[in-house]
Amino acid sequence: MGTDLEKVLLSKEEIDAKLAELAAEIDRDYQGKDLLIVGVLKGAVMVMADLARALSTPVTMDWMAVSSYGAGTKSSGVVRILKDLDTDIAGRDVLIVEDIIDSGLTLSWLLSNLSSRGPASLQVCTLLRKPEAAKVAIDVKYVGYDIPNEFVVGYGLDYAEKYRNLPFVGTLAPHVYGG
Numbered sequence: 001m002g003t004d005l006e007k008v009l010l011s012k013e014e015i016d017a018k019l020a021e022l023a024a025e026i027d028r029d030y031q032g033k034d035l036l037i038v039g040v041l042k043g044a045v046m047v048m049a050d051l052a053r054a055l056s057t058p059v060t061m062d063w064m065a066v067s068s069y070g071a072g073t074k075s076s077g078v079v080r081i082l083k084d085l086d087t088d089i090a091g092r093d094v095l096i097v098e099d100i101i102d103s104g105l106t107l108s109w110l111l112s113n114l115s116s117r118g119p120a121s122l123q124v125c126t127l128l129r130k131p132e133a134a135k136v137a138i139d140v141k142y143v144g145y146d147i148p149n150e151f152v153v154g155y156g157l158d159y160a161e162k163y164r165n166l167p168f169v170g171t172l173a174p175h176v177y178g179g
């Protein structure tokens, strides 16, 4: 596994520090509100778990599973709901939590899907964003790190379902995915 990784992009310490900053902003913005955070499976599990624990605001948590990447390194653009929310979000303050916004196709689809259910508010928090890869413009309120347009793994992010459990974010050596 060691040789599959090219370099560490963000250490566990950098991730923790950024999540603490984002949590402080979210605490400020949602004071006195009844916040529902929605994690997008599977990539967002680590961000959800650590962000939720960094928040002081009481939240409820729900999950959606969508997939657009399959086993490859490119978004297919076709988003499938694998698991829908358990919660009716009409009238709720909803914050979508993502690990990464790459092309933006997943989130843009998710935003229009969830906004059609009539939430009181709908915002997005993502740990990572690749500005150079954007295919659609999305307004994202809470962004951890803007990163270069390279395929990354770790901290929830996979390549063919592997590497999600790495405690840091790293880039994959091109030989691993045939680059």
Ligand SMILES: O=P(O)(O)OC[C@H]1O[C@H](OP(=O)(O)OP(=O)(O)O)[C@H](O)[C@@H]1O
Pocket: 040, 041, 042, 043, 044, 066, 067, 068, 069, 070, 075, 098, 099, 100, 101, 102, 103, 104, 105, 106, 107, 157, 158
């Ligand atoms: O901005 P985009 O180009 O749409 O890419 C971002 C999405 O792709 C990844 O999910 P994926 O479909 O790989 O599912 P996973 O979370 O189960 O890995 C990631 O977790 C985001 O949800």
Ligand code: HPA
Pocket: 069, 100, 102, 150, 151, 152, 153, 157, 158, 159
């Ligand atoms: O760079 C990435 N790595 C892993 N999964 C992803 N899904 C979108 N972009 C990425």
Ligand SMILES: [Mg+2]
Pocket: 043, 069, 157, 158
């Ligand atoms: Mg994936």
